[in-house]
Amino acid sequence: MSLDAYLLTRHWRDTPQGLELSLWACSDQGPVHLIIRGQQAVCFIERSVPVSLPSGTLRKPLELTLLHGEAVDGLYFRQQRDLQQLRQSDLPLCESDIKPVDRYLMERFIRAPIRIEGTVEAVGNHYRVRQPRLLPGNYQPQLRTVAIDIETRGRSRTLYSVAAAIMPSQDISKDASQDVSEDAPADVVFMIGQAQDEMRDGYKLIYKSDEKTLLNAFFDWIIDIDPDALTGWAVVNFDLNFMDQKCQALGIPFRxxxxxETAAVLQPGNPGSPRIARVPGRAVFDGIDLLKAGFWSFDSFSLDNVSHELLGTGKLITAEQDKVAEINRLFRDDKPQLADYNIRDCTLVNEIFIKADLLAFAIQRANLTGLALDRLGGSVAAFDNLYLPRLHRAGFVAPDVNNRSNTAGSPGGYVMDSVPGLYKNILVLDFKSLYPSIIRTFFIDPMGLAVPGENPVPGFVEATFSREQHILPGLIEELWAARDEAKQHRNAPLSQAIKIIMNSFYGVLGTTGCRFYSQQLVSSITRRGHEIITRSRDWIEEQGYPVIYGDTDSLFVLVGEGRDAQACAEVGNSLMQALNLWWTEELSQRFGIASHLEVEYETHYSRFFMPTVRGMPTGSKKRYAGLIEPDSVLIVKGLEAARTDWTPLARNFQRELFRRVFLDLPFDEFVRTTAEQLRAGELDEQLVYRKRIRRALDDYQRNVPPHIQAARKLPHSGRTISYLITRNGPEPLEKQESAPDYQHYLDKQLAPAADGILQFLDTSFSAITDAQLQMF
Known part of the structure; x- marks a missing residue:
């Protein structure tokens, strides 16, 4: 029998009969448990290296070599722990760091969709297939997903409640636990208490007498609803970790x-490493991590802030309140209100996932990389998944990852010195996916570097690359075509996932955590990028257009006054087409290769501001502002208006000042009025600084920064502090006792935000406000 399914979780364990792989997948027929027994742990070793092997281990000569040509043997272990023990030695093992379940899937070119062939048996509410034959598939899942959230007594280990909300538009039975009637909404809050269960707005509030009974009722509910995925906000680090430790303390299984099968939260082996949730059969998605993986950007990744920015609404207990005290009060005096707050956090998570299309992004990412569905980061592992099976079929194996922390690095992206000023009509020409296009054009590849053959393409640091034997350029080509197709079908999650994967290849080759790390590889990408940007600048300037700035893959071209938007667009398109043609001819004549470099005319700024480095005449880098017509869209990069470590006062003020200057509107009165309103206390709500606390407060001994001074005035501080500068120094927003220091905000917030651009208008913040300030 054949069955189409989608991988959710993957695990392995040693047994007396050998390695056992346990895979869970979802399908149209329901959950499927795949059990594959009798597997072997595999790695490789140079044939010339002697080694003492455990009993039952096989050493077999293979027709494979290392990239430098040394023949290798395969080592086949009955159990993974035997391989792990051998890894403790100093032997030059190859690919011993690949997990057995990952190797099993990658060597079959299986990513996430699978075709299952075998005998399917029904077991309870799922299906089981023993010793299946697995093939790559095309199945795309509709994940059944539940958001969870817990409330506790502050920093103590006391559980108050657990909430769970099903993501809308999913066909999940409403039949939850025995405590919920058949016609009741599936969403629930389990609360410690003695009151009568009640229906609330869209969910049922269920009371349990103690923590053990509550957790078991929640586990029963999850088992009955049977979701494919669990979501939440800091769900692994807080909610699941708390539950795991609470189950251990209560002596109950984490069901x-x-x-x-029981769940577990694996604690990090190294400081700074993340906890990992192991929930067999259910993927676990943390909203924060998934947004960051998709390169979403927010002032703060707190649930309240993200929901306000994305949805226009937020949590029921606001940031201005003492959250811990309010939760404790509600548990004591108003448990239904606490339940409302608890379930609200779940529904916000669901709405964010829907708004940002996060599940689709996660699915597309797994489809591309072969990583576990809920594994984020992992760029090196994704590269291995895609590269190693192709390398093996070319006759090679790769070394283990080595620690090369002392290896010389390579230059980063080229950032050109800017020409500061206030301009009209700046065009931005952008090289589309510059580093992937360099890899593809110049055949940059680990295997191609090792076996360059005759007439190779030169790189940098004495590198040369084969024109015929390579893997990475072909992977880029496949991904490039897939992204173009995704764009044509307006599949934004797929397009974004492909872009991130393609752009990660350079970063992977540039990290010492990659088994293929080589200064020759990464320098041949970055230095070629430098050459492409500088020669493109020179060519554009030969056409009569000054280039005022360049940054990694973009060039900012001055067209100047006297041209309308249509004329500027004609210049931009003409430069784009001519520069693409020039690179095609240049690379054909110089190297005999086809150019995959693609310049795009991206943006026309009708007005543009490039600042100086503060206090210096030289031009700044990665900081600018511009106005895009016809909709007067203001773009700000790197300046105060775009920085979350500046106050809302400075950010709002600078954006409005830019708008007025760019649109040739009067600005003197606006500057004076803002200063006057600040002095009068009318802008106090905009004076709050927000900053993360990255270390323990006691670690700060010398030169204690303002946010730490403020945090020390609170009995308990979180990871982010909101504070003001007052006449008595920094004070936390929650415990502000003194009047704001308005002179500080004039000198340290408004003046710097204004003077960068005002200097090009022959004035300054103080020149405009001095006459007014004399009135105070």
Whole structure:
């Protein structure tokens, strides 16, 4: 029997009969548990290296070599722990760091969609297939997803409640636990208490007498609803980690897995490493991590802030309140209100996932990389998944990852010195996916570097690359075509996932955590990028257009006054077409290769501001502002208006000042009025600084920064502090006792935000406000 399905989780364990792989997948027929027994742990070793092997381990000569040509043997272990023990030695093992379940899937070119062939048996509410034959598939899932959130007594280990909300538009049975009637909404809050269960607005509030009974009721509910995925906000680090530790303390199993399997939260082995949730049969998505993986940007990744920015609404307990005290009060005096707050956090997570299309992004990412559905980061592992099977079929194996922390690095992206000023009509020409296009054009590839052959393409640091034997350029070509197709079909999650994967290849080759790390590889990308940007600048200036700035893959071209938007667009398109043609001819004549470099005319700024470095005449880098017509869209990069470590006062003020200057509107009165309103206390709500606390407060001994001074005035501080500068120094917003220091905000917020652009208008913040300030 054949079955189409989608991988959710993957695990392995040693047994007396050998390695056992346990895979869970979802399908149209329901959950499927795949059990594959009798597997072997595999790695490779140079044939010339002697090694003492455990009993039952096989050493077999293979027709494979390392990239430098040394023949290798395969080592086949009955159990993974035997391989792990061998790894403790100083032997030059190859690919011993690949997990057995990952190797099993990658060597079959299986990513996430699978075709299952085998005998399917029904077991409870899922299906089981023993010793299946697995093939790559095309199945795309509709994940059944539940958001969870817990409330606790502050920093103590006391559980108050657990909420769970099903993501809308999903066909999940309303039949939850035995405590919920058949016609009741599926969403629930389990609360410690003795009151009568009640229906609330869209969910049922269920009371339990103690923590053990509450957790078991929640686990029963999850098992009955049977979601494919769990979501939340800091769900692994807080909610699931708390539950795991609470289950251990209470002596009950952490029953979140499918098929009767228990869950666990694996603690990090190294400081700074993330916790990992192991929930057999259910993927776990943290909203914060998934947004960051998709390169979303917010002032703060708190649930309240993200929901306000994305949805226009937020949590029921606001940031201005003492959250811990309010939760404790509600648990004591108004449990239904606490339940409302608890379930609200779940529904906000669901709405954010829907608004940002995060599930589709996660699915597309797994389809491309072969990483576990809920594994974020992992760019090096994704590269291995895609590259190693192709390398093996070319006759090579790769070394283990080595620590090369002392290896010389390579230059980063080229950032050109800017020409500061206030301009009209700036065009931005952008090289589309510059680093992937360099890899593709110049055949940059680990295997191609090792076996350059005859007439190779030169790189940098004495590198040369084969024109015929390579893998990475072909991967780029496949991904490039897939992204173009995704754009044609307006599949934004797929397009974004492909872009991130393609652009990660350079970063992977440039990290010492990559088994293929080589200064020759990464320098041949970055230095070629430098050459492309500088020669493109020179060519554009030969056409009579000054280039005022360049940054990694973009050039900012001055067209100047006297041209309308249509004329500027004609110049931009003409430069784009001519520069693409020039590179095609240049690379053909110089190297005999086809150019995959693609310049795009991206943006026309009708007005543009490039600042100086503060206090210096030289031009700044990665900081500018511009106005895009016809809709007067203001773009700000790197300046105060775009920086979350500046106050809303400075950010709002600078954006409005830019708008007025760019549109040739009067600005003197606006500057004076803002200063006057500040002095009068009318802008106090905009004076709050927000900053992360990255270390323990006691670690700060010398030169204690303002946000730490403020945090020390609170009995408990979180990871982010909101504070003001007052006449008595920094004070936390929650405990402000003194009047704001308005002179500080004039000198340190408004003046710097204004003077960058006002200097090009022959004035300054003080020149405009001095006459007014004499009135105070």
């Amino acid at each position: 979140l897995g499918r098929g009767g």
